[in-house]
Amino acid sequence: MRILHLADIHIGVENYGRPATEADLEAMPEYFAPGVDRKRTYLGLSTRLLDFLVALDEAVEYATQNDVDLVLFAGDAYKSRDPSQTHQREFARRIATLVNRDIPVFLLTGNHDIAHSLGRATALEIFPTLGVRQVHVAERMETFTVETRSGPLQIVALPWIRRGALLQRDEHRGATIEEIARYVEKDLTERLLEQAQALDSTIPAILAAHVTVAGAVTSSERSMMLGRDYSLQRSSVGLPAFDYVALGHIHKHQQVGDHPPVVYPGSLQRVDFSEEGDDKGFCLVDIDPAAPVGERVQWAHIPIKARIFLTIDVKVPDDEEDPTALVVHEVNRKYVTDAVVRVHITISSTLASRINEKLIREALSEAHSIAAVSKEVIHDRMPRLGSAAQSMSPQQALEWYLGSRGDLDEKATRQALAWGTDLVTEEMARE
DSSP states (O other): OEEEEEOOOOBTOOTTOOBOOHHHHHTSOTTSSTTSOHHHHHTTSBHHHHHHHHHHHHHHHHHHHTTOSEEEEOSOOBSSSSOOHHHHHHHHHHHHHHHHTTOOEEEEOOTTTSOSSTTSOOTTTHHHHHTOTTEEEEOSSEEEEEEETTEEEEEEEEOOOOHHHHHTSGGGTTOOHHHHHHHHHHHHHHHHHHHHHTSOTTSOEEEEEESEETTOOOOGGGTTOSSOOOEEOHHHHOOTTOSEEEEESOSSOEEEETTTTEEEOOOSSOOSGGGTTOOOEEEEEEEOTTSOTTSSEEEEEEEOOOOOEEEEEEEOOTTOSOHHHHHHHHHHTSOOTTOEEEEEEEEETTTGGGOOHHHHHHHTTTSSEEEEEEEEEEOOOOOOOGGGGGGOOHHHHHHHHHHHHOSSOHHHHHHHHHHHHHHHHHHHHHO
């Protein structure tokens, strides 16, 4: 039995993007939106939206080419809890591709998929409403038995829990956020144990959970949080009844438990620079139903071609004669083509005015997007006047100060000196 485990697609992230051109669409891989008129459908949409769709299409293509029995999505299909019609259409298009190729899909509701208020539909609820075949949607904690080409699979679903319902209970009125979080963690731990104890040990079983597990290393999801997070202990999710624990919510791929494997596949695309060094992809999980519990699973992380984010740090020596040339040289040493790039320059105050940002941006012309060209200006400590200050007039002291700055050109120095002289003259006239 082969399962493709992915999570945190976040369709709708468009930072560092630009309107897609015909050239952008022509450069898309063959597996992108098969059978769709690209120009009519995608021209002018954000290139970053297309990044996330291309990544999802790569996973879909892999599933169809590698005999996958089930695609398990562990939550957060969208960036927004109220996705646009375009975003919903594009996600549904990929789900339809899978089921049309006879691959069942399991969709877990994440925190970005639920509505702001109770009673409103989730972003994934449209699939069971339309009765889309072979699509299973989990919006509450329960156990599913999903039929695959390789036999049945038990899935205990732990979607993102709506704490609003808990806050309406009498026993929780007036409770603090921390108290509610502790209650949720205790309640989920107990309920997970009950679900695990009720499983049939002769049938493979996995836990699909959209949750933070204590000890997991986070990335950009902290900045995308829609409310206070809560976490479960590894021992709460890594129960021996499960062959594999398929997690979502944390964008950085990592394994946080061994027996059974407790795994975050990570997000499919980089959201921002906090994910610059993260590997992006999904997990391929092979389960042998005939093997004993605890020995059924092998898994691997499959990388995909995510958009590169690149930070170029340049520290300019104090004796550098041409700081701009040095920065351009460092840019040219990096592969910036089609990357989202930012340049951070550390430079002394005496050299800062010699940076030509236009030339640096020209060197980055092959980048997909220039996030920033920033300068961190280091100001030298001013020398002390000591006893000489006692013999200086205010105008002489001003001249000394301006001369010691080093970051002002001759014209600026003259202008500052003229303004200072006027102020000193006005003050002396008042005395």
